[in-house]
Amino acid sequence: MSSVDDDLLADLRRLATLVDPVPDHVRAAARAAFLTRDMDARLAELIADSTADADFEPVRQATDERLLSFAADGTQVEMTVRAEGAGWTMMGQVFGAGAGAAAVENGALTKTPLDLDDLGRFLITDLASGPVRLRCRLPGGDNLVTSWVIL
Numbered sequence: 001m002s003s004v005d006d007d008l009l010a011d012l013r014r015l016a017t018l019v020d021p022v023p024d025h026v027r028a029a030a031r032a033a034f035l036t037r038d039m040d041a042r043l044a045e046l047i048a049d050s051t052a053d054a055d056f057e058p059v060r061q062a063t064d065e066r067l068l069s070f071a072a073d074g075t076q077v078e079m080t081v082r083a084e085g086a087g088w089t090m091m092g093q094v095f096g097a098g099a100g101a102a103a104v105e106n107g108a109l110t111k112t113p114l115d116l117d118d119l120g121r122f123l124i125t126d127l128a129s130g131p132v133r134l135r136c137r138l139p140g141g142d143n144l145v146t147s148w149v150i151l
Contacts, residue, residue, distance in 0.1 A: 028107035029131040029148060041135070041143035044070035044077055049149070068092075070134075070146040077134060077146055081127075088127040088151045092134075094120035100137045105145075107131040127151060 048069040070077040079092030094102065094116065102114040102122060107130045114122040114134075129151050136144045 025107075025130060025150070029150065031107065041145045042072045042075075044072040044075065044134075044144055044146045046147045046149065047071050068149060072144060075136075075138070075144055077136075079134070081149075081151060084125065087125065088129065089123070089125045090127055090132075091123045092121070094122075094136055100139055102134060102136045105133050105135055111135070 046068065048067070050065075050067040065080050065082045068077075068079050068081065075094065075096035077092060077094050079090055081088050081090045090104065102116055103111040104114060104124055104127065105111050106128060108128075112124060112127075114124055116122050131148045131150055133148045134146045138144055
């Protein structure tokens with residue numbers, strides 16, 4: 001490529017940035033995914049999301065709750081999230097290996113510890129909108145993280 005081509009590409013990049021900038025929530029999600037990567041953690045992949053799946057059907061009535069299911073190597077995380085006031089409430093349970101400790105991570109790289117009961121249940125309120133995931137410490141010392149979801 002010539003210097004004229006390089007100049008043209010630079011101009012096109014500047015124009016694209018002005019006309020169609022990357023949204024802040026996309027930048028936050030990308031930053032969180034890069035900075036909080038953990039190569040040794042087991043990834044619990046999203047296997048069901050009520051906002052994307054036709055498989056979920058409300059039992060009683062339509063609701064604004066979002067049902068999420070994650071699974072990895074015999075461990076499953078089920079959670080419900082719903083908007084309450086200016087934030088989000090997340091309630092769920094870790095099944096299988098049993099987590100010793102857990103925390104919610106957000107796109108700002110903040111970790112909020114969760115209190116797990118004997119059955120692996122948890123509740124957290126006032127979560128900010130944006131990318132979040134759950135990180136669990138399993139009894140053998142392994143880490144398990146869910147994939148990111150946007151609230």
